Amino acid sequence: AQSVAQPEDQVNVAEGNPLTVKCTYSVSGNPYLFWYVQYPNRGLQFLLKYITGDNLVKGSYGFEAEFNKSQTSFHLKKPSALVSDSALYFCAVSVPDNYGQNFVFGPGTRLSVLP
Amino acid sequence: DSGVTQTPKHLITATGQRVTLRCSPRSGDLSVYWYQQSLDQGLQFLIQYYNGEERAKGNILERFSAQQFPDLHSELNLSSLELGDSALYFCASSVGSGVGVNEQFFGPGTRLTVL
Numbered sequence: 001a002q003s004v005a006q007p008e009d010q011v012n013v014a015e016g017n018p019l020t021v022k023c024t025y026s027v028s029g030n031p032y033l034f035w036y037v038q039y040p041n042r043g044l045q046f047l048l049k050y051i052t053g054d055n056l057v058k059g060s061y062g063f064e065a066e067f068n069k070s071q072t073s074f075h076l077k078k079p080s081a082l083v084s085d086s087a088l089y090f091c092a093v094s095v096p097d098n099y100g101q102n103f104v105f106g107p108g109t110r111l112s113v114l115p
Numbered sequence: 116d117s118g119v120t121q122t123p124k125h126l127i128t129a130t131g132q133r134v135t136l137r138c139s140p141r142s143g144d145l146s147v148y149w150y151q152q153s154l155d156q157g158l159q160f161l162i163q164y165y166n167g168e169e170r171a172k173g174n175i176l177e178r179f180s181a182q183q184f185p186d187l188h189s190e191l192n193l194s195s196l197e198l199g200d201s202a203l204y205f206c207a208s209s210v211g212s213g214v215g216v217n218e219q220f221f222g223p224g225t226r227l228t229v230l
Contacts, residue, residue, distance in 0.1 A: 034218065043117060043205055043221030044158075090158060103148070103219070105158040 002027045004093050004106035012112045013081045021076040021109045023091030033074040034092040035065055038108075044090060050074060061085070081113045118142065119222035121206050127228045133194040136225045140187055140208030146170070147189040148209070148219055149181055153202040164189055165211075196229045203227075 003026045013019045025031055032051050036044040048059025055067045065076045074091060091106040118141035128134055140147050149161040151174075160173035164183035175181075178196075183189040193200060203226050207219035 036221075041223075043119070043223050044207075044219075045117070046218040046220065049218055103160050105150075105160070107157045 002031075002093050002095055002104045004091050004104055006089075006091055006106040006109045008109050009107075010110045010112065012114060015083055015113050015115050016080050019078050019081040019085070019111065019113070021089050021091075021111060023074045023076065023106060025072050025074065025091070025093045027093055027095050029095045032094045033065075033067060034094070034103075035059065035063070035074075035076050036090045036092060036105075038088040038090065040087075047076070047089075081111075083113045083115050086111055086113045117220040117222065119206060119208050119220050121204075121222035121225050123225060124223070125226050125228075127230065128196060129230055130196055130198060132196050132229075133192065134196065134227065136191040136193070136204055136206075136227075138189045138191070138206030138208075138222060140189070140206075141220055144208035144210050144220070145187065146209045146211065146217075146219075147183055147187070148207040149175075149189070149191050150205040150207065151202045152205060152224070156202075158205075161191070193227070198229050201227055201229045 005024045034049045035047040038044045048057050050057045050067045058064045063078050088108045090108050092103050094103050120139045122137045145166045148163045152158045161175040162181050163171040167183050178194050181191045203224045205224045206222045209217040209219045211217045
């Protein structure tokens, strides 16, 4: 069965500093990996995805993520955090088959960027 | 704005009752996904429909059912409601069936409160 872990419930970082939100996964087969962000009282917004190819994926709002197959990780990063990046971040994994797409989301990590 | 609409925004009802949540996908999207988000369970995938047919099933209770209509809107029916069904219910849509792995676009959610 697929599973996603986000080992940190909360990440605090000062504005202007680099940020990392961690994600590890467990799947049988080749994973498709996603990051979503959720702002208060809003639905989830897509940030980026890894399907195949270059291990470093660039996404929206200056975020990027690095796929590491040996460590089964897909950490989200940003070189310089903004206060407006404060939100709840979800990592998700999917192993689609010929039938449909079953997403499994991690528990979420709350990012607080302090001014 | 993701282009996915959900109604109603809020719903308050009593235990034992039945409710229907409605979702309209983005224009052109054929897949609709339903999720439940609660504090203790996190974000749980419930079910996916593609062009009117059920495609993938997650942790959906037997008391819950869904369908996708010819105009591609979808409804999630929740019956014999229990206090534990109180949660935020999200609908998402994507272009394909999921086999090609497309990102999902989320609606703003329906907050269900069961008293």
